[in-house]
Amino acid sequence: MKVKKIPQRMCLGCMQMKPKKELIRVVRNKEGEVNLDLTGKAPGxxxxxxxxxxxxxxxxxxxxxxxxxxxxxxxEVYEKLKEELESGQ
Structure with missing residues (x-):
């Protein structure tokens, strides 16, 4: 049986490579809006x-x-992101 590859991403804060599922994605969409993407599937x-x-x-x-x-x-966007991050834990 093949071992499934786990996607790795780097955290912008601590600069460590971690599994994608353990991290939160911050996304910029086509309109230039910045939001938290808890699913990791939003376009942008x-x-x-x-x-x-x-x-x-x-x-x-x-x-x-x-x-x-x-x-x-x-x-203001940073404050909103920080509030969402704190409430998500």
């Missing part, structure tokens, strides 16, 4: 983050979301 450009707030804060301070998603993100 995605970036991955661990399920803890520390990794989110680290990626926010280094502006890694803006570089990965190729869009400038307002502080």
């Amino acid at each position: 450009r995605g970036a991955y983050i661990c399920r803890n707030v520390e990794c989110f804060e680290k990626a926010y301070k280094a502006k890694k979301f803006e570089r990965a998603l190729e869009v400038t993100i307002s502080p």
